Amino acid sequence: MSAEAAIVIKKVKKVSGGGHHGGAWKVAYADFVTAMMAFFLLMWLVNATSPEQKQGIADYFAPAAVSESTSGAGGILAGQAFDTEGARNSAATNAGNPTTSDSDASGDEEGMSEGSKDSSAEDAEALQATQEAAQFEQAALSLRQAMKDMPELAELSKNLIIDQTPEGMRIQIVDQEGRPMFPPGGVEPYERTRLLMKEVSKVINRLPNRISISGHTDSGPFKRDDGYTNWELSADRANATRRIFERNGVDPDRIYQVSGKAGSEPLFPDDPYMSANRRISIVLLREAPVLPPNHQL
Numbered sequence: 001m002s003a004e005a006a007i008v009i010k011k012v013k014k015v016s017g018g019g020h021h022g023g024a025w026k027v028a029y030a031d032f033v034t035a036m037m038a039f040f041l042l043m044w045l046v047n048a049t050s051p052e053q054k055q056g057i058a059d060y061f062a063p064a065a066v067s068e069s070t071s072g073a074g075g076i077l078a079g080q081a082f083d084t085e086g087a088r089n090s091a092a093t094n095a096g097n098p099t100t101s102d103s104d105a106s107g108d109e110e111g112m113s114e115g116s117k118d119s120s121a122e123d124a125e126a127l128q129a130t131q132e133a134a135q136f137e138q139a140a141l142s143l144r145q146a147m148k149d150m151p152e153l154a155e156l157s158k159n160l161i162i163d164q165t166p167e168g169m170r171i172q173i174v175d176q177e178g179r180p181m182f183p184p185g186g187v188e189p190y191e192r193t194r195l196l197m198k199e200v201s202k203v204i205n206r207l208p209n210r211i212s213i214s215g216h217t218d219s220g221p222f223k224r225d226d227g228y229t230n231w232e233l234s235a236d237r238a239n240a241t242r243r244i245f246e247r248n249g250v251d252p253d254r255i256y257q258v259s260g261k262a263g264s265e266p267l268f269p270d271d272p273y274m275s276a277n278r279r280i281s282i283v284l285l286r287e288a289p290v291l292p293p294n295h296q297l
Contacts, residue, residue, distance in 0.1 A: 132209075132286060136169035139203045139284075143171070146199050156196050168209060168286040171200055174267065174279040181280070185222065187236040194244060200282065201248035209284040210256040211245075213238045216279050219263035219272035235260025241280050256285060 049057070140162045147153040147160065159181060161172040173196060175181055181193040189197070204211060215234035222230045238258045246252050266277040 129286075133164065135207060136164055136284065139169065139207060142206070143199060143203045146202070150199075152192070153196060153199060156192060160196065165283070166286075167212070167283050169284045171203075171282045171284075172267070172279050173197070173200075173282075175275045175277075177275050180275070180278065182237055182278075185233065187233070187240050189237075189240065189244075197241060197244045198248050201245045201250050204245065204282070204284065205249050207284055209254075209287060211250070211254050212257040212259075212283040212285055213241050213245075213255070214257075214259045214261050214281045214283075215241070216261050216265060216267070216277060216281065217263050218274065218277040219266065230262040231260050233260070234262050237280060241282070 046054075143160075143162065144157075147157050156179075158176055159174055159179065161170075161174060163170055173181055173193065180190075181196075182189050215236070215238035217230040217234050222233065235258070238260055242255055242258050245255075263272060263277065266272045266274075267279060268274045268277060271277075
């Protein structure tokens with residue numbers, strides 16, 4: 001019997017495109033593109049900057065060892081500066097220029113110093129004004145909260161007006177129709193008005209500001225046989241308010257002004273006979289100048 005021939009099977013795998021060579025070239029290409037972008041960006045920046053800006057950039061990146069000066073500024077320019085013409089203004093140049101002297105330089109320094117002092121003073125005043133306004137706002141919130149917390153004062157909320165004016169924080173105790181704060185023609189306030197003034201005095205005692213008190217009436221005619229008019233009545237009501245404040249702990253030295261305005265400054269000019277024109281106005285005077293609109297520190 002003859003031997004069987006061995007059968008051999010050969011598999012051939014076809015590869016198209018030359019085979020896989022890896023992705024390292026992509027990384028290299030990305031680095032190249034990034035470098036080109038950075039180069040063109042640098043060229044654009046160089047073209048867009050002025051000579052003065054280029055000089056400033058060069059001075060910033062220059063090493064400190066470049067300067068040989070051991071006095072003066074000790075920087076890249078060794079105490080020299082650039083004038084408005086772009087030329088270097090050195091000590092030698094000043095020596096050859098008779099119009100430049102030490103007195104001129106000292107005058108410039110004094111002007112800069114005075115300008116700096118003025119700026120610092122303005123900043124300090126602005127800060128003081130901001131703090132004072134915040135204190136006024138906090139005091140107003142405290143008074144309104146006290147009226148909410150006390151049932152006997154809650155009904156008087158419409159008789160109290162609090163706002164801020166150029167003069168300071170103003171607290172006004174006004175008459176409402178059917179609910180006056182003083183008896184008609186009387187000087188001493190009702191008991192409910194005294195209670196309200198007591199709470200106002202607590203707020204006043206939290207702040208150091210001076211106090212101005214003014215009394216106001218409506219424009220209705222009022223004159224007694226002895227010649228007593230709205231002028232005397234408004235002044236006496238303001239003085240009665242002052243006495244109540246002092247009895248509740250307000251320092252008399254803080255009282256800056258007590259005045260009677262009669263009906264000369266109505267709260268509602270369109271209706272000078274309105275009951276709300278009868279009022280007591282208490283102003284906590286500002287100690288700092290008023291900030292202009294939209295002022296920022």
